[in-house]
Amino acid sequence: MKILTPNELASIERSVDSGTKEQQQIVxxxxxxxxxxGDEALLEYTKQLDGASLQQLRVTQEEFVEARQSMQQYDIDILQEAALNIRRFHEKQQRPSWFDTQKDGTMLGQKVTPLSAVGVYVPGGTAAYPSSVFMNVLPAVVAGVERIVMVSPASKExxxxxxxxxxxxIAGVEEIYKLGGAQAVAGLAYGTESVPAVDKIVGPGNVFVALAKRAVYGDVDIDMVAGPSEIVVLADDTARASDVAADLLSQAEHDERSSSILVTTSLQVANKVREEVDKQLETLPRRAIAAKSVEDYGGIILCNSMESAIDVVNSIAPEHLEVMVEEPMSLVGSIKHAGAIFLGRYSAEPVGDYFAGPNHVLPTSGTARFSSPLNVDDFVKKSSVIYYSKQALETNGDKIARFARLEGLEGHARAIEQRKDDSQ
Structure with missing residues (x-):
């Protein structure tokens, strides 16, 4: 890994899933x-792109039963406990509708309504991601979404x-379709004979999924267009180099474009982490992917003070931030931009990925400057409620009409004055 100064931070390239012109045209x-x-196209693309010849797209009840029977109960218990932790965390995010009645009889408020239908994309094909199921489905369940539809690409079988x-x-999803790629996003966005159209699409995927979500946004809502995974470890001289290296590699193994950066005030830690990364790479099963990621998108930023280090962290606005310093809680207030903040040695990033409870669908590519982790608010909409009393209109009508005329909107002004005339 390269050791750089804060001024050289820009030399660490960030990967964004903007896609090529050809990929955009394909999507x-x-x-x-x-x-x-409709379905005819979905079945053709599933055969052509995923290699799966399907007679029907929807997962049957028999497949659910076979899946449960094929798993060890211990593993099922782990999934159930993780789901409970995630659900409990998101239950604390719920917001009620509220209404405020004023002395003149006016009532103002906000009505919170769950979305009617949400589509969840779960990556697959060659790998299994039950954590993606939980993180995308359970906030929607807690929010009260009426219909949750899941899609995931099938294996060649x-x-x-x-x-x-x-x-x-476990999460409560009964409607699942064997669909992946841009065709799955299109099916969810516009509906087919088998797949119902939804109001919002959430969940990560490859570049074709990301481009498709961008393309359908506006016809439906989306959560975000996520880029490759990122981690920044903020460390002082008390951090253990072996821990830091392991955590950097935990993200590097995701993708050749993943970003793993150490920001530290200790030259000794920087040098030891470099050695540990090389050492641990030797036995990592996904060594080729992780090594490429570290080489192209990794680095060590050496700072002369913790204040400078925090400035670097905030400028990166990472998806995951681990704070591995002597007193991690003392720095929380200074951290402005990060998707998720992990404090102390025992809060390794995978704790959040799988089990602790907070959502692991996080803003990437610096978007933590202005966006948040996936949460219950993403699955509800808010309506303003206005009940204006006769007294309130008599008191404020002239001012409202005057405001309308300041904008040159005579019809607005007359709509107010019509009611004032009727009240006299």
Missing amino acids: QSIIADVRER GTLPAEVLVAAE
Whole structure:
């Protein structure tokens, strides 16, 4: 890993899933085709792109049963406990509707309503991600979403991983379709004979999924367009180099474009971490991916003070931030931009990925400057409620009409004065 100064931070490239022009054209073509031909197009793309020849897209009840029977009960128990932790955390995010009545009889308020239908994309094909099921589904469940539809690409044998199906069952999802890629996003956004249209699409995916979500945004809502995974470790001279290296590699193994950065005030820690990264890479099963990630998007930023180090962290606005210093709580107030903050040696990033409870769907590519982790608010909408009394209109009508005329909108002013005339 390169050791750099704060001024050299810009030399660490960040990867963004903006896609090539050719990829964008492919996505637009797939979306248009699915809108025109529905299920026929979905089945063709599933065979062509995923290698799965399907007779039907929806997962059957028998497949749910087989999935549960194929898993060890101990593993199912772990999934159930993780789901409970995640659900409890998100239950604390719930917001009630509220109404405020004033002395003149006016009532103002906000009505909170769950979305009617949400589509959840769970990556798959060659891997199983039950954690993606929980993190995207459970906030929607807590919010009270009426219909949750899940899509995930099938294997060439036409199956979904048992872990994914069991996680979906635990989370309360009954409607799952064997779909992946841009065609899955198109099916959810516009609906087909089998797949219902939804109001919002959430969940991570490859570049084609990201581009498709961008393309359908406006016809439906989306959570975010997530880039490659990121981690920043903020460390002083008390941090253990072996811990830091392991945590950096835990993100580097995701993707060759993942970013793993150490920001430290200790040259000794910096040098030891470099040695540990090389050492631990030797036995890492996904060594080739992690090594490429570290080489292209990793680095060590050496700072002359903790204040400077925190400035660097805030400028990066990382998806994951680990604070591995002597007194981590003392720095929380100074951290302005981070998707998730992990404090102390025992709060390794995978704790948040799988089990603690907070959501692991986090802003990437610096968007933590202005956005938040996926949460219950993402699955509700808010309506303003206004009840103006006769007394309030008599008191404020002239001012409202005058305001309208300041904007040159005579019709607005007359709509107020019509009611004032009727009240006299």
